[in-house]
Amino acid sequence: MTKVNVYxxxxxSVVxxxxxxTTDALKNMGFAEVTSVxxxxxxxxxxxxxxxxxxxRVKEMCDKLLINKVIEDYRYEIEEA
Amino acid sequence: MTKVNVYxxxxxSVVxxxxxxTTDALKNMGFAEVTSVxxxxxxxxxxxxxxxxxxxRVKEMCDKLLINKVIEDYRYEIEEA
Known part of the structure; x- marks a missing residue:
């Protein structure tokens, strides 16, 4: 089995x-050091x-189903298991 | 700024x-090689x-807000930027 992680x-540019x-919640909880989430x-x-x-094949899966290229970017890693 | 990626x-054991x-959709689209997503x-x-x-600090954030430990696991990487 080959494992692939797609991030x-x-x-x-997308809000x-x-x-x-989450940033606001963390700040309110005292994690003032967090600048962005x-x-x-x-x-x-x-x-x-x-x-x-x-x-x-992975690129094809991403293009056809997994990723919305208008608003998302992706990268992936292949690991043997 | 220090960047931390939390996975x-x-x-x-959680369905x-x-x-x-997604697995079913990929199989129906002809990606028969996908066994699990x-x-x-x-x-x-x-x-x-x-x-x-x-x-x-990151562990504290995960424990207190970011992670639901009942159903989720996590790992993280710290990278300088």
Missing amino acids: VTLRE DPQGIA RIGKLIELEIDETTTDIDA | VTLRE DPQGIA RIGKLIELEIDETTTDIDA
Whole structure:
């Protein structure tokens, strides 16, 4: 089994209300050192290890379903397990 | 500014309906090689670099607000920026 972690973040130009609310909550709780919080997604894929060209397949999955390219960026890491 | 990435995943024993739906969708789209998808969170914190003992502070934030320890696990990475 090959494990792939896809890290999805909101584009910098996109407002992140959940992140802003979290920043405010942390500050109110006494964590004054926190200047910014942004909340993205971590998508953990398990892929059959006989798959050829995993890079191309993962990119295709991201383009077709996993990522909204209008508002999101992504990067991924492939790890053997 | 110190950047900290917190990776939040559902505990293995917890059912992930969003991940199951994503697995099914990918299979239906022809990505038969995908055996499992689990969806977690990526929390990007920016913290004042004068903060002492960032490890302890990040753990405290996770324990008090960011993580639901009943159903979630987490790990984090600190990177200087």
